[in-house]
Amino acid sequence: MCIIPQVMLKSSCLKTCSRFSSNRVLMNLRRSHNKVGVLGVPFDKGQLKGGVGSGPEAFRKLGLIEELRGLGCDVKDFGDVRYEQIEGLTVKNMTALGHVAACQKEVSDSVVRILNEGRMCLTIGGDHTCGIGTIDGHVKAKGNIALLWVDAHADLNTNATSPTGNVHGMPVALLAKELSDYWPYLPGMDWQQPRLSIRNIAYIGLRDIDSYERLVIDKFAITAFGMEDIERYGIIEVTNMALRRIDPNDSLPLHVSFDIDSLDALEAPCTGTPVRGGLTLREGIQIMEESYRTQRLSAVDLVEVNPRLGSPADVRITLEAAKHIIRAAVGYSRRGHSPENVSDLPQQTFHNISTSPHNSK
Numbered sequence: 001m002c003i004i005p006q007v008m009l010k011s012s013c014l015k016t017c018s019r020f021s022s023n024r025v026l027m028n029l030r031r032s033h034n035k036v037g038v039l040g041v042p043f044d045k046g047q048l049k050g051g052v053g054s055g056p057e058a059f060r061k062l063g064l065i066e067e068l069r070g071l072g073c074d075v076k077d078f079g080d081v082r083y084e085q086i087e088g089l090t091v092k093n094m095t096a097l098g099h100v101a102a103c104q105k106e107v108s109d110s111v112v113r114i115l116n117e118g119r120m121c122l123t124i125g126g127d128h129t130c131g132i133g134t135i136d137g138h139v140k141a142k143g144n145i146a147l148l149w150v151d152a153h154a155d156l157n158t159n160a161t162s163p164t165g166n167v168h169g170m171p172v173a174l175l176a177k178e179l180s181d182y183w184p185y186l187p188g189m190d191w192q193q194p195r196l197s198i199r200n201i202a203y204i205g206l207r208d209i210d211s212y213e214r215l216v217i218d219k220f221a222i223t224a225f226g227m228e229d230i231e232r233y234g235i236i237e238v239t240n241m242a243l244r245r246i247d248p249n250d251s252l253p254l255h256v257s258f259d260i261d262s263l264d265a266l267e268a269p270c271t272g273t274p275v276r277g278g279l280t281l282r283e284g285i286q287i288m289e290e291s292y293r294t295q296r297l298s299a300v301d302l303v304e305v306n307p308r309l310g311s312p313a314d315v316r317i318t319l320e321a322a323k324h325i326i327r328a329a330v331g332y333s334r335r336g337h338s339p340e341n342v343s344d345l346p347q348q349t350f351h352n353i354s355t356s357p358h359n360s361k
């Protein structure tokens, strides 16, 4: 099932890779988001499986912050979001609204603070409900943004259409202004106005879409790339088509909301709603590399890692995969050192490279 709106295939999107001349690539690699603010969101009330809330703790234990610092990143840890549930908020078929409303308001405020300090905001979930707060905060801090939603799922349900009532399947529908009429009044959510246009949203990695979500994608011609599109065009081409589509003038701050379940369940087994037939880790990294290259990557979410699902080996595989995605998001995936640090390398390294038989012409 190909889910690229037909209009896209006829457009000039396929030419997008050529916009990176080799000079431009070099220039892009030289500039890195060395200033990063890390925000933990130990939120698990957007779905029913316990454990996803311990994602931030698991990444901290793994040494993520130290590792990013070791790579030369100026990392400020903003700690984990804390909140107090608002009692008595109920809306039909929308689980834990009192938690969602209170927590996501805090997330949004924190993201505004981080971005206003001139840092890229890296949010570690938690379930994908976190996208409500991070994207709301991003829009509040920067005005209009472009959003890549990398996920096996569209997360485009409303309370009227959701098969589960789980809010982690609803964030995109809450954020899109074209869908605001499809919601009832949501008590506790007055701080969150849907300000993002569907034109500025693209999906990559979709393969498990509910029937109503499918209708909305078609009705609003949302840019959406499923696995078959990735097979056909390759992930770099797909990412650039998506970027071109959501930000034709190359001018908007970019938000990548990366659900670990976009990766194949073999690459990232520890997640609440795994789906086989997904992205390879390398493809996930490439999405981030292309996003980083735009020089406008301003916020990244890494969500839905559940360290309590699966064996210790599965947990390790999943956390490591997520870490590689994060490294790419801050510009460090192509080589061990950022280009800025090249002068720190011992001179000998260059000698070795230039005299190696493998490098001689």
Ligand SMILES: NC(=[NH2+])NCCC[C@H](N)C(=O)O
Pocket: 128, 153, 155, 157, 162, 163, 164, 165, 166, 168, 169, 170, 210, 259, 261, 273, 304
């Ligand atoms: N971010 C996620 N893992 N979302 C899964 C959503 C699953 C399903 N479509 C639902 O609405 O409940």
